Amino acid sequence: MEYTANELMIVNAARLLRDGDTVFVGVGVPNLACNLARRTHAPNLLMIYEAGVVGARPARLPLSIGDPTLVSGSALVCSMYDIFSLYLQRGNVDVGFLGGAQIDKYGNINATVIGPYDHPKVRLPGSGGSMEIAAWANRCYIMTPHQKRRFPERVDFCTSAGFIHGQGERQAAGLRGKGPQAIVTDLGIMEPDGTGELIITALHPGIQVQQMKDNTGWDLKAASEIRVTEPPDENELRILREELDPQGIYR
Amino acid sequence: MTKLMSLQDAIRKYVKDGDCVYAAGFTHLIPFAAGHEIIRQGLKDLTLARATPDLIYDQMVAAGCARKVIFSYLGNPGVGSLRILRAAIESGALEFEEYSHFGMISRLQAGAAGLPFIPMNQTAACDLEKSNPNYRRVSDPYGGKDVVVLPPLHPDVAIVHVQRANEEGYSHIWGILGEQKEAAFAAKHVIITAEEIVADDIIRSDPNRTLIPGFIVDAVCEVPHCSHPSYTQGYYDRDNNFYLAWDKKSENQDEVKQYLDEWIYGVKDRQQYWEKLGKDVHDRLKVKPRLSYPVDYGAY
Numbered sequence: 043m044e045y046t047a048n049e050l051m052i053v054n055a056a057r058l059l060r061d062g063d064t065v066f067v068g069v070g071v072p073n074l075a076c077n078l079a080r081r082t083h084a085p086n087l088l089m090i091y092e093a094g095v096v097g098a099r100p101a102r103l104p105l106s107i108g109d110p111t112l113v114s115g116s117a118l119v120c121s122m123y124d125i126f127s128l129y130l131q132r133g134n135v136d137v138g139f140l141g142g143a144q145i146d147k148y149g150n151i152n153a154t155v156i157g158p159y160d161h162p163k164v165r166l167p168g169s170g171g172s173m174e175i176a177a178w179a180n181r182c183y184i185m186t187p188h189q190k191r192r193f194p195e196r197v198d199f200c201t202s203a204g205f206i207h208g209q210g211e212r213q214a215a216g217l218r219g220k221g222p223q224a225i226v227t228d229l230g231i232m233e234p235d236g237t238g239e240l241i242i243t244a245l246h247p248g249i250q251v252q253q254m255k256d257n258t259g260w261d262l263k264a265a266s267e268i269r270v271t272e273p274p275d276e277n278e279l280r281i282l283r284e285e286l287d288p289q290g291i292y293r
Numbered sequence: 294m295t296k297l298m299s300l301q302d303a304i305r306k307y308v309k310d311g312d313c314v315y316a317a318g319f320t321h322l323i324p325f326a327a328g329h330e331i332i333r334q335g336l337k338d339l340t341l342a343r344a345t346p347d348l349i350y351d352q353m354v355a356a357g358c359a360r361k362v363i364f365s366y367l368g369n370p371g372v373g374s375l376r377i378l379r380a381a382i383e384s385g386a387l388e389f390e391e392y393s394h395f396g397m398i399s400r401l402q403a404g405a406a407g408l409p410f411i412p413m414n415q416t417a418a419c420d421l422e423k424s425n426p427n428y429r430r431v432s433d434p435y436g437g438k439d440v441v442v443l444p445p446l447h448p449d450v451a452i453v454h455v456q457r458a459n460e461e462g463y464s465h466i467w468g469i470l471g472e473q474k475e476a477a478f479a480a481k482h483v484i485i486t487a488e489e490i491v492a493d494d495i496i497r498s499d500p501n502r503t504l505i506p507g508f509i510v511d512a513v514c515e516v517p518h519c520s521h522p523s524y525t526q527g528y529y530d531r532d533n534n535f536y537l538a539w540d541k542k543s544e545n546q547d548e549v550k551q552y553l554d555e556w557i558y559g560v561k562d563r564q565q566y567w568e569k570l571g572k573d574v575h576d577r578l579k580v581k582p583r584l585s586y587p588v589d590y591g592a593y
């Protein structure tokens with residue numbers, strides 16, 4: 043079956059979620075990945091939205107992070123201060139999804155600014171919830187198209203911490219979360235090695251190691267064994283296209 | 294004691310040039326009608342604080358009301374960039390102060406609770422901490438890791454939209470609660486806008502739903518459809534088409550000016566604005582009821 047780059051990323055990110063995970067959901071493609079997981083292998087996925095919604099069961103695709111469909115039929119609604127303190131800071135979130143304009147060799151993310159902070163070349167939206175999600179969720183996943191400009195050796199601005207300058211620095215800073223565990227792109231998947239450096243661990247069908255290297259801004263290493271991901275199956279694509287995103291906004 | 298007044302009077306009385314204004318609401322309950330009234334009254338040099346400035350501050354900045362913004366996410370939620378704010382920051386025309394969401398609402402929480410500062414655990418994402426001198430670290434007096442601290446935020450005025458309030462300002466809110474309560478307690482003055490003004494009995498029939506007490510409220514304004522193009526849970530839907538269209542419109546200064554002329558300066562109040570939107574928009578934003586199961590407080 044034919045599928046798009048976005049569908050490939052969504053399906054692969056969904057498969058990383060485990061049944062029973064508590065996940066801090068972002069809008070856009072992470073929202074689709076979480077809802078897909080809940081409708082396939084992870085029926086007990088608990089979806090939390092930073093607006094203060096716990097156990098959401100959205101009946102339609104929410105455009106914004108604060109859509110009313112997240113509230114109707116959810117299990118609990120609380121203030122934003124509660125969601126960030128009682129849920130995230132306290133350690134009650136298993137998985138966080140992150141995104142940004144730049145992701146570097148150690149999984150640090152820039153969603154704030156390209157160029158100097160005070161005289162920006164491009165001003166981006168900034169942290170929102172991602173600074174704390176990256177620090178305190180047990181595992182973080184990142185979904186992004188694989189382009190060289192998105193993967194520089196070092197981010198211009200560290201909006202949210204990955205492994206900072208290498209493994210060990212997270213623990214030294216006292217961060218409770220384990221940091222970025224997988225970067226899902228349209229070419230494959232990168233995961234941190236023992237030093238916290240992102241390396242190739244999986245490729246999508248038909249993709250070569252060199253393609254991934256050519257589209258990465260640092261000297262990207264490959265794991266000794268590289269897995270080939272299973273292509274999206276009929277059922278996953280049907281749920282995405284017919285149930286979750288019938289208008290094809292994220293196709 | 295009744296605090297009922299028109300939104301025009303409330304803005305005239307409680308918002309002054311140079312004030313710090315917090316128009317509350319995380320995606321939900323954003324008081325657009327109040328923002329439009331501030332624009333019509335020509336207020337200047339405001340510091341506009343909101344976790345997500347949203348289109349309301351994009352419009353207020355376009356109209357020349359602001360000197361500074363305080364924010365934690367500078368985007369058009371689910372759509373992309375807030376083009377007017379972004380351009381004003383990139384060109385240096387607008388002062389700004391930036392936090393993460395947790396930092397921003399922690400400042401409100403400190404303000405609401407009367408604290409001199411508020412601690413948060415470290416995040417190791419140090420660039421924002423370095424860029425904003427309000428971020429400090431203090432040692433844990435009990436021997437743990439240093440914590441990050443922020444000072445309280447005390448807006449001069451908080452504007453809080455609610456589903457229903459009584460004449461004193463006791464307010465019921467449901468749906469996404471955002472930072473409504475914290476903004477109200479943190480501010481020096483509070484303007485409540487409500488979809489409906491209801492009898493005291495209705496508020497007292499469900500006291501667990503009351504988020505804001507009347508004694509911290511200065512003005513209560515009945516403003517149906519106050520939030521459009523944001524929404525009020527159970528009353529009308531978010532106008533996502535408007536948010537998508539603004540992304541295009543705000544690329545062009547002439548179109549923005551035309552919008553302000555037609556939809557803000559060109560209407561008297563929210564009622565005229567809502568009528569001008571017309572039946573098709575009203576129908577599109579209608580929501581079907583989904584009632585909660587009643588609770589029994591017991592007659593003691």
